[in-house]
Amino acid sequence: MASIQSKLTAQGQISVPAEIRKKLGIGPGSVIEWEERDGEIVVRRVGRYSMADVRAALFPDGVPIGPPVDVKDAIAKYIREKHARD
Numbered sequence: 001m002a003s004i005q006s007k008l009t010a011q012g013q014i015s016v017p018a019e020i021r022k023k024l025g026i027g028p029g030s031v032i033e034w035e036e037r038d039g040e041i042v043v044r045r046v047g048r049y050s051m052a053d054v055r056a057a058l059f060p061d062g063v064p065i066g067p068p069v070d071v072k073d074a075i076a077k078y079i080r081e082k083h084a085r086d
Contacts, residue, residue: 006014016026024045026032031046055063 004017004019006017008014016024016032021027024030024032024043026045033044033046035042035044049057
C-alpha cells in the first residue's frame with residue numbers, strides 16, 4: 001500500500017482516508033484506538049465489547065466450576081420448566 005497522508009486541523013482532528021476506512025471496516029460513529037508500540041503509533045478498529053466485558057456479563061460471579069453443560073439439554077429443560085402446566 002502506498003503512503004497515504006491526512007492533514008491535522010486546528011482542532012486536532014484528522015480525516016481517515018477512504019481506503020483505510022474500507023480496510024478497517026469503519027464508518028460514521030465507529031471508534032478507533034491509538035496505541036504506541038516500539039516508537040510507532042498503531043491505529044485499529046475497536047470492537048464493541050472486549051472479551052473481558054463478555055466474560056463479566058456471562059459470569060458475574062466467576063466462571064462456574066464443574067462438568068461442562070450440554071447446551072441443547074439445558075435449553076430444552078428450561079423450556080419444559082417455563083411452559084409446564086401445573
